[in-house]
Amino acid sequence: MTTLADPEPGGRPGDVERATALCAELSGRGVHGIVLAYVDTAGIGRVKTVPTARLASAAAWGVGMSPVFDTFLANDSIVSTDVLGSPDGDLRLYPDLDRLVVLSAQPGWAWAPVDRITQEGERHPACSRTFLRRVVADAARDHGITFKAAIEVEWALGQGSAPGDEFVPATSGPAYGAIRQVELSDYIVELLAAFAAQGVDVDQIHPEYAAGQFEISVGALDPVAAADRSVLVRQTILAVSRRHGLRAAFTPAVTAKGVGNGGHVHLSAWHHGVNLHTGGEHRYGMTAAAESFAAGLLAHLPALTAVTAPSPASYLRLKPSQWAGVFTVWGHETREAAVRVITGTAGLSGRAANLEVKPVDLAANPYLALGCLITAGLDGLESSSPLPEEVTGDPARFTAEEAVARGVCRLPVSLEEAVGKFSKDERLRGALGPVLADAVIAVRLGEIAAVAGLDDELVAAAYRWKY
Template sequence: MTTLADPVPGGRPGDVERATALSGELSGRGVHGVVLSYVDTAGIGRVKTIPTARLASAAAWGVGMSPVFDTFLANDSIVTTDVLGSPDGDLRLYPDLDQLVVLAGQPGWAWAPVDRVTQDGERHPGCARTFLRRVVAEAAERHGLTFKAAVEVEWTLAREDAPGDAFVPATTGPAYGAARQVELGDCTADLLAACAAQGLDVEQVHPEYAAGQFEISVGAVDPVAAADRSVLVRQTVRAVSRRHGLRVSFAPAVVGQGVGNGGHVHLSAWRGGANLHSGGEGRYGMTAEAESFTAGLLAHLPGLTAVTAPSPASYLRLRPSQWAGVFTAWGRETRETALRVVTGTAGLRDQAANLEIKPIDLAANPYLAIGSLIAAGLDGLASSAALPEETTGDPARLGEAEAAARGVRRLPVSLERAVEEFREDDVLRAALGPVLADAVIAVRRGELASVAGLDDDQVAAAYRWKY
């Protein structure tokens, strides 16, 4: 279970002693350095690294890092808000020792996610991981709720010897094909071994739809740990693939047309050990609270898209009839609706029932995304929002009148429109707080400016190797 306590100067109680012991243990296992990991507003994984011997100092006093990275773009240029983006100031990165793991795919290294704290020992209002911890803690305090979450990770494997930054798929086998599994069987076997060594309980790894595409799913855990796992899984996929001479992209779209890489989130709400998405009197066993939570997500999906689909390349993926979930609709096991109600198989429903949120990709900061999803759902729960009628089949086939009657609308077709929806969503902006909300808007606008005038293929190429 991830600690929800804020880091403090001098270290959380017991952390320094624990880090001292861990440092000796890691050194004895041949680990020379620790990767301190966080994700910026643009969804780019950023790191600082320390020698293993410095772990206790990092647990006590953190490691310095500029707050300017909150307004970095994917291409490493910088935008500003009224409080972020200047060269002034410093933050402290505090590792979460509960999530520290030795990297099996990178011998000699361990990895830990961090929370960012100001020099005065206060929460940094731009820290996405701290935001998610706060949302989870407040849900427990105000509603008696806990959550389980998991992030699906899709990626595309390319040949490393392709000229320049061109994309040449590393496999020739068909979608979901046995041939593709055989072609990259050695790589995926090493990936499974690395994940097992790191304590990641993989549920499945398989070839996916697009050329060179694979997917890995890991078990559901608390939301902060789920976001941590999403980052760790990608670190592991990249490291293992590189050792096999392969290049990896988690970008929403690696080419201008076709199916892209998703990062679907599975989410369930629990109270007192009981899953609210099972055993109730609502549709498909949902409790009244689960239905209202789902309704809240539906209501806020347009604004959420600026967080869950944050790149101009995201909108190359968010197209109808490609299982991307681009309509404000829900359905049981319906892969074209934005929200897929997963009941699970008979005999496991009390544990397996959950919501799958589909209009999300791996350019999204997972801490921002999961925290925003929970905030949206809680808004529906607090108001006892009514869940509209279910949609079956492809919502794209609905006539205009029927879609309007059902409340089914197309999600934003561009990042520009998504930002407008986010600006108009008071609930989401309040949940993030003004510093983080303004950073989201500034970074999204910066990304739009960076690709102004480019066609779809050029937009895909601009982000192909950034994620």
């Protein structure tokens, strides 16, 4: 469950009383501090913390934080827009009490995501969580459509004793290999125990392809809760890794070569409780609305990459033939397709059928990513956009002429190209609003400038431990 109402000075109805009761409960469980968490425009998790005794005050009046963080870069330098990036002003961070959880791997701490409002009590136009809540609420009001979402989390596990910021894999086993699971058995068990204690339902956790890489898949929730869960999952992995003398890297590219870390998004649209991706008369059981939703995603993907792959390091990962989905194609269970249609096992399609969007990594702010993906899909749905021909196999095999004939386009090969596409996408910019859209552009251009002149290895190193 996610609180859908905007925060308000003095607290939303019942919040102060609830926070007071929670304070007593948390104190009785040995919780001394609350982590108030959000994600900035650059995709960096930022926090403020308060003593448990201040939870009711935070629920009533928020906690102060400068709006300058909306234009922070991953290296903590600051860029600016016409309204953001100055030292002036203040915001109030309001915890969502419905999402508050005691942190199993950080004894003495609880965690809650926040929404940000102005001191005057208005929505902060650059709050990405508020943006996603608004997109979800508008879709329900205007179309009767709700969504379920989940974000896969991949990370490379390094030895904590490695010198400096070097990456030395924490396990030597092969991809998807039993050796990795055996070597890090105690670590994985502690992760599973922590997630269970925190109410995170884990579908699977396993060794992945790249050196020292693992992946966790979690249950789907409403989009705001799914984004919250993605942030919480990473907080938990960081904490458990540290307790085991390990270091977790969620960056899109730990090194310049090889397969990077993805953050694939699973998304399904539902109309009055019925999954639109199954039981229909179109391809693979999709309804007409589901096909048009997928078509909208494909049409906006070049611009979306500025949001879903927002780091210079993202473009070290977005390479053909590495299951990163770098062409504007869709396919049924095709892992090279940017949009993969998943029908689910027979008997479970009503619950499991969904779309997987591949060109997404964990440098992305999950609230921005989900909000923009939903916006793109709804654009296709509203215009009844036709879904093009399915592509099977690896799209990289096509000649230039074949690709043009099939309408297959390569996604941007650099962050600069992605920003150019985003700047021209009126639907995405309009949904974000001018303040947040301009912040996205300014931060991306700042990241480009920050690594100007660096070779690929230095770019990978610059972002290795940032996310």
